[in-house]
Amino acid sequence: MISARDLRFAYDSGEFSLSVPDFSAAAGEAVGIAGPSGTGKTTFLRLLSGILKPDAGSVSIGDQNTTALTASVLRVMRLRQLGLVFQDFALLDYLTVKDNILLPSRLGGFSDEALSARAQNLVERLEIGKHWGRLSSELSQGERQRVAVARALVHSPPVVLADEPTASLDVKRKMLVMDLLKEYAAEKNAALIVVTHDAEIFARLDRVVDTEGWMS
């Protein structure tokens, strides 16, 4: 479903460079990316999502080589085909939980009643339903993280890229989120890629890729 071939990327500062020979996640597969801090896990996810452009190599979603797409087409693809969970959640403080979850679909012009109902269903599953109309700035870190997860899944994307999606959660909620993500991947036949340090999470994933050797 999503794959990377001979990816190479270096920041302008030249601090480090990333080199990923081959990576792929099939439809319905849940893949973990694990490794020590600073080994390029987040950078890799940003390369997969097209937020960063690789210096060499390619990324494909389905049979589409996304590195060959123009910036505007890539943005539309990202909005519709990817579900992104950011490490810092990337919620807008002045929006309610509902508005935050529906924001990408609203700005993408594909929001509808069914999507709103699905969003409500997701927040109930994630045990934040009572916060539906509250501002995201009024929520705890754990609650905000779950809002970010709901936002990534609401438009049923075929690929979900989650950067530490359970970092702020207690054990119970951590499993709740992971179960939901796994269930989603299985139900929608979506590729799920999760960056994490958490060994408990590894057990819930189909396989784990170690980032050791990616950095130079």
Added chain:
Amino acid sequence: MSVRGSLHLAWRYIAHHQARSTLLALSLGLTLALPLLVRGMMDIAQSEFRARADATPLVLGAKGSALELTLNALYFRRHGMETIPAGQLDVLRATRLAGTIPLHVRFHSQGAPIVGTSLDYFSFRNIRIAEGRMMTRLGDCVVGSKLARERGLHPGGFLYSSPEQVFDLAGVYPLKMRITGVLDESRTADDDAVFVDVKTTWLIAGIAHGHEDVAKNSDPNSVLEKRDDHVAVTNAVRMFTEVTDENFSSFHFHGDPDSFPLTAILALPNDEKSQAILLGRHLNPADGTQLIRPTEQMDALLTSLFQAQRLALALLVVLGVAVFLIAALVFALSFKMRQREFATLAEIGVGRGTLAMVKIFEVVIVGASASAVVLGIVWLMDRWGAELLRVALR
């Protein structure tokens, strides 16, 4: 690109920061409205001033400021006006060129001007009685509609003239005036005034008075000396401060009526020729009077006002540009501070066009709110501008 989504996001941001957005919209709105306000008030002032001045052909008064004389005769503004003797009425009448209406505007009743005049004034201004009847006797008064409304005055009630100086024991006595009528609304200075016969103002001035019959009084504390043709009395003699049916006959004037003061005489020429002759005769009078055309005075005043208006408008334009630049800076800083937010949206996949549209909608919403402020102010000016002007002219 979703217009609805962009508008929704812009609106949520504005609504979340409503105090800041309202302040910005108010500042912009007021700045935009100020030149319109100045212009509008000038138009109202022009029509108000011109209408009353156009309806008043000539005014005779003491030499001095012609504008002060106009304001006194037309708007009853009291600024220690020099007076002319009442004998000037006969002088004007004798020319057979104009009708005359006396005006004596010196006193007030709790701030409302007391206008001493004749009944001709009301037919000249085309003001009718709305309630009660016209004044018929010394000490009677009729009141303007607005004054009556504000103070709850009705026929049968009373008004007191206010003393000119609180500690002036030898000065003017407050006169208790009987209200006989309330005038129809005219939306002019007449609505705020108290009208009395000119003789009543002379009574307030102390030129006339009424007191107990000293011929029948033999109290040595009151009467010092009694002869056939002369009675000398003391301050113990009771002075009347209200004219009643019982004491009316005791009121009398001292001195030559022709010398009694008037602040102005409204001269109503028979025709244009009569007006020209009258103006010609008063080109260089030796009797200390001046005959003016209020329209000319108002034109001069309005010309000065228009010059001031032009200067004010120029300053307001500069102020407006400054405020718009500040508003632009506020928006620019706000967008800069939210760079992370816009970067996040871009990372999610929101296009540049959509992000630009969000910013534009935020500016448009604040701009629309500012326009609503402008419309509100213009509406208020349209509705209350003339009223405000009259209050300012009081």
